Amino acid sequence: MKTYRHSLFRPLIAIATACLFLAACAAPGPRKPLPERVQVQWAPDNQLSEVRNNPMQRGWLKPASWQASLGDYLRKHADAVLPPGQSLHVTIEDIKLAGDFEPWLGPDAQDIRFMKDIYPPRATLRWALTDAQGATIREGESKLTDLGYLQRGPITPSSDQLRYDKRMLGDWIGKEFANKSS
Numbered sequence: 001m002k003t004y005r006h007s008l009f010r011p012l013i014a015i016a017t018a019c020l021f022l023a024a025c026a027a028p029g030p031r032k033p034l035p036e037r038v039q040v041q042w043a044p045d046n047q048l049s050e051v052r053n054n055p056m057q058r059g060w061l062k063p064a065s066w067q068a069s070l071g072d073y074l075r076k077h078a079d080a081v082l083p084p085g086q087s088l089h090v091t092i093e094d095i096k097l098a099g100d101f102e103p104w105l106g107p108d109a110q111d112i113r114f115m116k117d118i119y120p121p122r123a124t125l126r127w128a129l130t131d132a133q134g135a136t137i138r139e140g141e142s143k144l145t146d147l148g149y150l151q152r153g154p155i156t157p158s159s160d161q162l163r164y165d166k167r168m169l170g171d172w173i174g175k176e177f178a179n180k181s182s
Contacts (some may be wrong), residue, residue, distance in 0.1 A: 002028055003148075013035075021072070027159075037079065037086070037087040037088070038071075038074065038075040038078040038079050038087065038088045038089075038090070038093075038133070039072050039075075039087070039088070039089045039090065040071040040075055040090050040092065041089075041090070041091045041092070042067055042071070042091070042092050043047045043091065043092060043093050043094065045063050047093070047094065048063070048092075048094055048095055049094055049095065049096040049122070050063070050095050050096050051063050051096050053096070054101065066097065066162060066165075069162055069163060070092075070095075070165060070166065070169065073162075073166045073169065073170070074090060074164055074169055074173070077169070077170050077173050078090075078173050079178065081131075081174065081177050081178045082177060085131060085132040086129060086130065086131060086132070086137065087129070087132075087134075088128070088129050088130075088131070089127065089128045089129060090125055090126070090127045091125065092123060092124075092125055092126070093124040093125065093126055093127045093141075094122075094123065094124040095121075095122070095123045095124075095145070095165075096121065096122045096123075097113075097121055097162070097164075097165050098115060098118040098119065098120060098121040098146075098149055098165055098168075099113040099114055099115040099116070099119050099164075099170045100113065100114060101113060101114070102114050113161075113165075115150060116150075117147075117150055117151075120145055120146050120147050120149050121144075121145070121146050121149060121164050121165045122143075122144065122145045123142075123143075123144045123165075123168065123169070124128035124141065124142070124143050124144075125137060125141065125142045125143075125144065125172070126139075126140075126141050127140060127141075127142065127176075129177070134178075142172060142176065143171070145168075146164065146167070146168040146170050146171070149164045149167070149168070152167075155167055
């Protein structure tokens with residue numbers, strides 16, 4: 001009786017080994033801790049336009065996901081811009097992400113976020129910049145809107161679903177805190 005174990009299983013073993021290798025390569029390494037000198041807080045969900053206007057929480061991101069992603073982005077971006085010894089505390093009072101849902105287009109469109117000029121990203125932020133001793137250098141409230149978010153140049157990575165919102169926040173960090181002597 002002939003056995004086919006070598007000829008049948010070798011390709012399967014090779015494929016399984018390759019899949020395990022690719023999975024190991026794609027696995028994230030140890031996560032770099034976020035900067036502690038930049039603090040981001042959020043108003044309660046029921047005060048945020050993005051949550052209030054989306055009671056069914058349609059779409060690809062739940063509030064905890066997009067809040068964590070935008071908060072991490074703000075922390076990293078501000079940390080790269082702020083001079084040593086300064087800290088930033090940001091409270092996001094309100095936010096409306098770029099795009100919106102159009103459920104009136106039918107049941108197949110209820111979870112699709114449409115990017116149109118009439119749905120720009122918006123945010124209201126309260127912030128305080130402090131020195132190493134905790135004394136306030138500057139503070140304020142900023143109302144952000146990117147009305148031309150679709151007309152501006154391409155954003156990379158284009159697969160980031162929050163790319164327009166991150167660009168708006170990054171522009172604010174750059175204008176408000178980069179190269180400003182205190």
